Amino acid sequence: MKTAELRDMKSAELHAELERLRRHLFDLRAQAVTEKLENPHQLKEVRKDMARIMTLLGERGEKYVA
Numbered sequence: 001m002k003t004a005e006l007r008d009m010k011s012a013e014l015h016a017e018l019e020r021l022r023r024h025l026f027d028l029r030a031q032a033v034t035e036k037l038e039n040p041h042q043l044k045e046v047r048k049d050m051a052r053i054m055t056l057l058g059e060r061g062e063k064y065v066a
Contacts, residue, residue, distance in 0.1 A: 028046060
């Protein structure tokens with residue numbers, strides 16, 4: 001996800017997207033353990049997207065639940 005797209009989102013949408021990415025990362029980790037993960041690079045991409053969202057929330061002065 002591009003940073004410009006994230007900047008256009010409202011704070012509530014960013015929190016929802018962060019929660020969705022957390023669940024997705026959990027699913028990807030479960031697939032990695034069972035060796036069913038087709039593209040291991042997805043883990044890195046999801047973590048980077050989460051970091052982008054957390055950075056934007058920090059810039060806005062909002063807290064995010066870790």
